[in-house]
Amino acid sequence: MADGGSTRDKPWLIRTYAGHSSAAGSNALYRSNLAKGQTGLSVAFDLPTQTGYDPDHVLARGEVGKVGVPVPHLGEMRQLFEGIPLDSMNTSMTINATAMWLLAMYQVVAEEQAIAAGTDPAETLRKLSGTTQNDIIKEYLSRGTYVFPPAASMRLTVDTIAYTVTNVPKWNPINICSYHLQEAGATTVQELAFAMSTAIAVLDAVRDSGQVPAEKFGDVVARISFFVNAGVRFVEEMCKMRAFVRLWDEVTEQRYGVTDPKQRRFRYGVQVNSLGLTEAQPENNVQRIVLEMLGVTLSKDARARAIQLPAWNEALGLPRPWDQQWSLRIQQVLAFESDLLEYDDLFHGSVVVEAKVDQLVRDAYAEMDRIAELGGAVAAVESGYMKSALVASHAERRKRIETGEDKIIGVNSFTETEPNPLLADLDAAIQTADPAAESAAIESVRAWKAQRDDNAVAAALENLRKVAKSNDNLMTATLECVRAGVTTGEWSGALREEFGEYRAPTGVTGVSSAPDGAAIAEVRAAVQRTGDELGRRLRLLVGKPGLDGHSNGAEQVAVRARDVGFEVIYQGIRLTPAQIVAAAVEEDVHCVGLSILSGSHMELIPDVLARLRDAGASDVPVIVGGIVPDGDARALREAGVAAVFTPKDYGLTEIMARIVDVIRAANGLDPLT
Secondary structure, three states, X not given: OOXXXXXXXXXXXXXXXXXXXXXXXXXXXXXXXXXXXXXXXXXXXXXXXXXXOOOOOHHHOOOOOOOOEOOOOHHHHHHHOOOOOHHHOEEEEEOOOOXXXXXXXXXXXXXXXXXXXXXXXXXXXXXXXXXXXXXXXXXXXXXOOOOOOHHHHHHXXXXXXXXXXXXXXXXXXXXXXXXXXXXXXXXXXXXXXXXXXXXXXXXXXXXXXXXXXXXXXXXXXHOEEEEEXXXXXXXXXXXXXXXXXXXXXXXXXXXXXXXXXXXXOOOXXXXXXXXXXXXXXXXXXXXXXXXXHHOOOOOHHHOOOEEEOOOOOOOOOEOOHHHHHHHHHHHHHHHHHOOHHHOOOOOOOOHHHHHHHHHHHHHXXXXXXXXXXXXXXXXXXXXXXXXXXXHHXXXXXXXXXXXXXXXXXXXXXXXXXXXXXXXXXXXXXXXXXXXXXXXXXXXXXXXXXXXXXXXXXXXXXXXXXXXXXXXXXXXXXXXXXXXXXXXXXXXXXXXXXXXXXXXXXXXOOOOOOOOOOHHHHHHHHHHHHHHHHXXXXXXXXXXXXXXXXXXXXXXXXXXXXXXOOOEEEEOOOOEOHHHXXXXXXXXOOOEEEEEEOOOOHHHHHHHHHHHHHHOOOOOOOEEEEEOOOHHHHHXXXXXXXXXEEOOOOOOHHHHHHHHHHHHHHXXXXXXXX
């Protein structure tokens, strides 16, 4: 309608990204949120589930139930959705490498619900609505929860899409994710171009697989959804979304010949920027969240279909239910109290907006052409081009923050503040993960294995391996595994045997991030002098223990450390404490820097310290960076950690100076200042 009135558009799906500790605890949280007016579910899985490990695997130690809910077998999936009718629920699952497996478990639970209700399971499948994220390309670039090499991963994605378009027609089998690209440093143009190039790679692979008849390809395009980020520059973000709409419409019509405008609609969900939330003056995060939401709601022609908002205190730790409720209420106030949904598009005909959108589209096409010349998105991942571009863009952004060119309120400007009553008790300002979650999950797997038919499990896994060796669709064999009682780790393990594993390029080579000035020169001199006094160049090992794949901070530390003169050993993500200590001893490093954002620091870092002592390297200092609550930071320092850095420590050059001080103290050298 042209102006405000009584007719209102239907609000977007209102979600909260949630899941923690256990299936039973997460189920209670989901039902509570739904009772408060949430209209869809967004499931957070823990890192072992995301990377295909059971809770008793060595790499799962400390990670179980931390960033999401553990779902190692069908019994836990049943409990996760107990009392929630899946045929009428819209469920988004943030799952990628193991997306086929989690969708298969979800399908079986839905079928079981139908049988219990006396309805047709096939009809229930036709009603199922929701999304599996399933965008593996961005995992190689940002989140790090990939498992298999790109070709095998793309096969799993294609098989899932081909299966759902026929059998679960209302399901979105993939969410092309630009969200994590922005968190990894992407500029607006890179976010547009990398996401579109990923979508092209996926659609080309589906088309070329021969699994979907040409006349049904429009149905495939219609089920491709996107998941985007929205930063605080909300005007540019709104223009970005309008650019996405135009690009998708043009690509799907011109490249794939989709003639139905409804099938070419750009459909997306959003979570506003989480990594842009600050530990310093975290109350400012509330207005950041509101402004970021405007970027994806103001323009009707480019409005999000589903929104989930982070909580104000996510930079401090795990949000409490009350914090999640606050974010839910922010959405509800905009959707139901404001007049936003009473108007047609507010920016139609705007000269300023159209000029910005035109520019973004032109620049995005130019970057898409560069990626195409490299052989497409998969080739641009394997060559390291896309990762290096993100690391470089992130380094530039860090430089702008350090110099004050980009102002972050409460961090590098306007830092004076009154005491925050919300933080009067820091330990109570966040939710503590259940310390018994890991042992309970391990016991759950053991009990599950004890009651199942081992012969049926063995037969299902053997069939899975057989199909993996062929060109047949893997979904039917995966469903057989679910019904036989196979676990998440067993399904992934069988495919690891057939497909192998993969380590993505780190992207840190050749990137420089150091700003000019006296401060950087002083640190370079300190590194040089300390190395001279110790008889060799200073060596820093940067390690990512456990399953946390968010490597942006570790990469920026590695780049800056190299810029100031350190020799840097950085082997990427997903390392055990034993592997980190072995590398530290073999490389004879002067300092070990550990980065953990998943909450597993209290389990993994003491393990590294103990192993260093056992290896006769207790004199090598350990520093830690990540989302570490104050109480945990004190405990880590008492355990022997030399320094703890959290998001409020944004100055990389100052961090480098602290590392030099730590090395000098550990080696009995006098302080330089």
